[in-house]
Amino acid sequence: MPAHVSRAEAYIATRSFGRPTLVLDVDAVEAQYRALATGLGHARIHYAVKANPQAEIINRLVRLGSHFDAASRAEIELCLDHGADPARISFGNTVKRPSDIAFAHRAGLRLFAADAEEELEKIAKHAPGAEVYIRLIVEASQADWPLSRKFGCSKDKALDLLGVAKALGLNPRGFSFHVGSQTRQAAMWGPTLDHIAQLWSDAQAAGFALDLLNIGGGFPAFYGEAIDEPTVYAAAVMDQIRARFGNVPHVMAEPGRGLVAEAGVIAAEVLLVSRKSDRDLHRWVYLDIGKFSGLAETMDEAIRYQFVTARGDGQTGPCIMAGPSCDSADVLYEKKMVDLPLDLAGGDRILIRNCGAYTTTYATIGFNGFPPLDVVVI
Amino acid sequence: MPAHVSRAEAYIATRSFGRPTLVLDVDAVEAQYRALATGLGHARIHYAVKANPQAEIINRLVRLGSHFDAASRAEIELCLDHGADPARISFGNTVKRPSDIAFAHRAGLRLFAADAEEELEKIAKHAPGAEVYIRLIVEASQADWPLSRKFGCSKDKALDLLGVAKALGLNPRGFSFHVGSQTRQAAMWGPTLDHIAQLWSDAQAAGFALDLLNIGGGFPAFYGEAIDEPTVYAAAVMDQIRARFGNVPHVMAEPGRGLVAEAGVIAAEVLLVSRKSDRDLHRWVYLDIGKFSGLAETMDEAIRYQFVTARGDGQTGPCIMAGPSCDSADVLYEKKMVDLPLDLAGGDRILIRNCGAYTTTYATIGFNGFPPLDVVVI
Numbered sequence: 001m002p003a004h005v006s007r008a009e010a011y012i013a014t015r016s017f018g019r020p021t022l023v024l025d026v027d028a029v030e031a032q033y034r035a036l037a038t039g040l041g042h043a044r045i046h047y048a049v050k051a052n053p054q055a056e057i058i059n060r061l062v063r064l065g066s067h068f069d070a071a072s073r074a075e076i077e078l079c080l081d082h083g084a085d086p087a088r089i090s091f092g093n094t095v096k097r098p099s100d101i102a103f104a105h106r107a108g109l110r111l112f113a114a115d116a117e118e119e120l121e122k123i124a125k126h127a128p129g130a131e132v133y134i135r136l137i138v139e140a141s142q143a144d145w146p147l148s149r150k151f152g153c154s155k156d157k158a159l160d161l162l163g164v165a166k167a168l169g170l171n172p173r174g175f176s177f178h179v180g181s182q183t184r185q186a187a188m189w190g191p192t193l194d195h196i197a198q199l200w201s202d203a204q205a206a207g208f209a210l211d212l213l214n215i216g217g218g219f220p221a222f223y224g225e226a227i228d229e230p231t232v233y234a235a236a237v238m239d240q241i242r243a244r245f246g247n248v249p250h251v252m253a254e255p256g257r258g259l260v261a262e263a264g265v266i267a268a269e270v271l272l273v274s275r276k277s278d279r280d281l282h283r284w285v286y287l288d289i290g291k292f293s294g295l296a297e298t299m300d301e302a303i304r305y306q307f308v309t310a311r312g313d314g315q316t317g318p319c320i321m322a323g324p325s326c327d328s329a330d331v332l333y334e335k336k337m338v339d340l341p342l343d344l345a346g347g348d349r350i351l352i353r354n355c356g357a358y359t360t361t362y363a364t365i366g367f368n369g370f371p372p373l374d375v376v377v378i
Numbered sequence: 379m380p381a382h383v384s385r386a387e388a389y390i391a392t393r394s395f396g397r398p399t400l401v402l403d404v405d406a407v408e409a410q411y412r413a414l415a416t417g418l419g420h421a422r423i424h425y426a427v428k429a430n431p432q433a434e435i436i437n438r439l440v441r442l443g444s445h446f447d448a449a450s451r452a453e454i455e456l457c458l459d460h461g462a463d464p465a466r467i468s469f470g471n472t473v474k475r476p477s478d479i480a481f482a483h484r485a486g487l488r489l490f491a492a493d494a495e496e497e498l499e500k501i502a503k504h505a506p507g508a509e510v511y512i513r514l515i516v517e518a519s520q521a522d523w524p525l526s527r528k529f530g531c532s533k534d535k536a537l538d539l540l541g542v543a544k545a546l547g548l549n550p551r552g553f554s555f556h557v558g559s560q561t562r563q564a565a566m567w568g569p570t571l572d573h574i575a576q577l578w579s580d581a582q583a584a585g586f587a588l589d590l591l592n593i594g595g596g597f598p599a600f601y602g603e604a605i606d607e608p609t610v611y612a613a614a615v616m617d618q619i620r621a622r623f624g625n626v627p628h629v630m631a632e633p634g635r636g637l638v639a640e641a642g643v644i645a646a647e648v649l650l651v652s653r654k655s656d657r658d659l660h661r662w663v664y665l666d667i668g669k670f671s672g673l674a675e676t677m678d679e680a681i682r683y684q685f686v687t688a689r690g691d692g693q694t695g696p697c698i699m700a701g702p703s704c705d706s707a708d709v710l711y712e713k714k715m716v717d718l719p720l721d722l723a724g725g726d727r728i729l730i731r732n733c734g735a736y737t738t739t740y741a742t743i744g745f746n747g748f749p750p751l752d753v754v755v756i
Binding site for chain 2: 048049050053070071072073074075078092093094095096097098115116117118119122137149150151152153154156157160269271272273274275276277278279284286288292296299322324325326327328329330331345346347360361362363364365366367368369370371372
């Protein structure tokens with residue numbers, strides 16, 4: 001077995017699966033947690049549960065002392081079920097159901113996100129006195145998957161909201177932002193941090209004694225393009241924060257993808273290889289997994305998974321990759337094709353690397369009658 | 379209650395729901411089935427199960443004598459469980475798992491789709507002697523949701539595949555195509571039918587005695603732009619087929635959306651209404667349902683759902699619509715905004731009309747911890 005083959009791939013090599021299966025190595029999650037924590041120093045890791053809420057991951061992270069960022073009541077309950085201290089769980093969704101805010105408050109959560117007056121009013125009513133941070137829009141992202149303007153408010157609004165929070169009896173502690181998912185190099189954080197630091201000092205000047213900076217996610221995984229090693233990356237981000245913000249008492253980071261993606265490998269199968277016309281130079285490769293059964297992040301071909309087959313020694317050629325459903329949108333890569341062996345055929349096993357994040361939960365309940373992605377934890 | 383309010387909306391008006399819920403009126407499905415069947419004449423309806431595999435829909439359609447188009451083993455089993463005659467179920471996915479072909483063959487299915495040599499070889503091996511139709515690529519679609527080149531083969535390949543099927547001991551009966559989902563007007567079928575008719579006559583000239591034309595789906599539902607009444611639409615499509623193909627002994631149609639979409643209404647809730655900046659003229663409206671919990675067809679804003687609120691008498695203004703998940707891709711309509719009442723607020727109920735197709739099954743198993751779309755059948 002070559003040295004670069006992961007424990008998950010070694011496990012897959014000796015087994016067969018009846019359907020597409022994600023094999024998750026929880027020891028690899030732990031190693032990545034430790035690597036990121038070393039680089040982040042005094043900043044606290046709030047794992048973005050939505051990336052992968054697998055019980056064994058949550059359980060291991062609780063034992064490692066991680067904090068958590070939850071998007072919903074169900075994610076909060078999951079963390080609590082595994083013994084997480086409610087004071088270590090933040091409710092980071094800026095769009096919350098009032099009854100879920102009340103639940104979180106009763107459960108002992110203290111920290112909530114908001115980016116609008118109406119949301120602050122809901123929090124003040126259902127979690128009186130809670131700590132809040134205001135999410136800011138990031139205008140210029142260099143991420144592979146830049147986030148839209150869906151979350152956050154603009155500069156003019158942010159200072160207003162700090163005042164609104166105070167007037168409502170809440171404790172406005174700081175700002176949050178998100179540099180964009182899959183920000184491959186630490187240096188890419190620069191322009192965003194410049195922008196946030198300006199607002200941070202405006203707020204201090206306006207009399208708000210902020211002490212919490214939530215730097216969100218953006219920590220990358222390997223999808224074919226070079227990324228920094230996790231400890232180096234995290235330390236470089238923290239260096240840039242210190243240079244702009246000085247010593248912020250509380251920094252929180254919310255890695256999701258960057259913590260779990262590389263811990264998972266999907267074992268899948270080729271169902272069909274074909275050419276649409278005798279004149280076509282490229283082939284179509286249809287897998288038993290697609291956009292609706294685990295690979296939703298191929299949307300707009302933003303995330304480029306790495307495919308590995310056992311047919312290693314022959315020539316390769318360009319392939320359009322597609323899923324098994326009767327849905328024309330279930331095409332994975334078409335604009336930028338994938339090079340695969342010329343002798344690839346239906347029935348071949350195919351591995352998809354670094355699939356530990358945003359695969360299981362994006363799977364549909366059974367589109368076209370195909371079951372959701374199966375998971376094996378090793 | 380105004381006359382235009384459907385039975386499903388009347389049902390919703392008297393109830394409350396704890397989470398987003400699709401209310402499905404199976405009598406409305408039956409009425410639409412009868413309307414389409416009247417227009418289609420001797421053509422057989424193979425309901426595209428993937429549009430909505432709800433048990434009560436399958437059950438009702440079995441009782442009405444419908445045929446079915448299945449995309450997978452699970453969909454075949456579903457139809458059989460409700461008493462469908464296996465001879466009335468076609469296995470229309472061009473990408474099938476060999477073991478599923480064998481299962482279908484044992485279960486008594488006779489008709490299979492293919493668009494590639496390798497697929498025909500799989501069918502010949504696991505369903506020897508089966509009837510097949512060859513799926514063709516449609517080059518020019520006028521549909522709201524044109525299908526990609528994922529399915530079908532080109533003209534040069536199609537005649538070859540008829541010969542390959544024969545040589546493999548299969549019975550090549552004809553062609554299938556898909557004019558594109560949500561083809562709003564019957565007249566839009568013209569260019570596609572011209573193209574297919576040319577190939578049909580080429581095949582007859584080459585000595586293949588084809589007797590089956592599968593015209594696929596494309597039958598529309600109302601999403602704000604005018605569509606023909608179902609009987610008129612179906613009859614006009616059949617007229618165009620007769621004019622080009624003469625009297626084809628067996629015509630099959632595969633409505634999915636056109637049969638069930640208008641039978642369903644989603645009851646949802648507004649979670650937050652906000653402005654990102656004091657300068658913004660538009661608002662952001664966040665619902666408790668989004669792209670990952672039922673409204674996946676808002677992808678690229680192709681399908682435009684109709685929103686109805688109880689705040690009817692005031693002024694309206696443009697809104698960006700978004701779902702509840704912590705995912706920037708969970709935005710429903712942004713390029714073309716939706717006009718909603720200026721006094722809309724968090725906690726308001728919002729109805730989403732004509733959601734009976736491609737909602738429940740596209741829902742994820744629990745992205746962000748939100749449960750999949752709930753269903754109530756009336």
